Amino acid sequence: MDWPLRFNQLSTTPARLGWQFLYFVGVMVVINGVLAILIGITIQLLPHELGALETTITELESHHEGRLAGFIFHDRVSYSGVLISYVRLM
Numbered sequence: 001m002d003w004p005l006r007f008n009q010l011s012t013t014p015a016r017l018g019w020q021f022l023y024f025v026g027v028m029v030v031i032n033g034v035l036a037i038l039i040g041i042t043i044q045l046l047p048h049e050l051g052a053l054e055t056t057i058t059e060l061e062s063h064h065e066g067r068l069a070g071f072i073f074h075d076r077v078s079y080s081g082v083l084i085s086y087v088r089l090m
Helices: 014-042 047-053 057-089
Strands: none
Touching (some): 047 057
């Protein structure tokens, strides 16, 4: 088959459908990783995260010399990088 595949060239065998689904999942994981990085760069904490912590960003920054909010940001970006690199392993 020549690339790119056309819709009518896609096989409907179970094995081929499985690979197509796996490819789709990989694309979605990369998209989620990129979105998480963008959110991490632009917004340090989301409103539902602050609600779960029952605090505000200024209160978080007052603890541990302001490093706690930075750690949460670092954790989110690291998780995003793992999502993107995991697809490469697939």
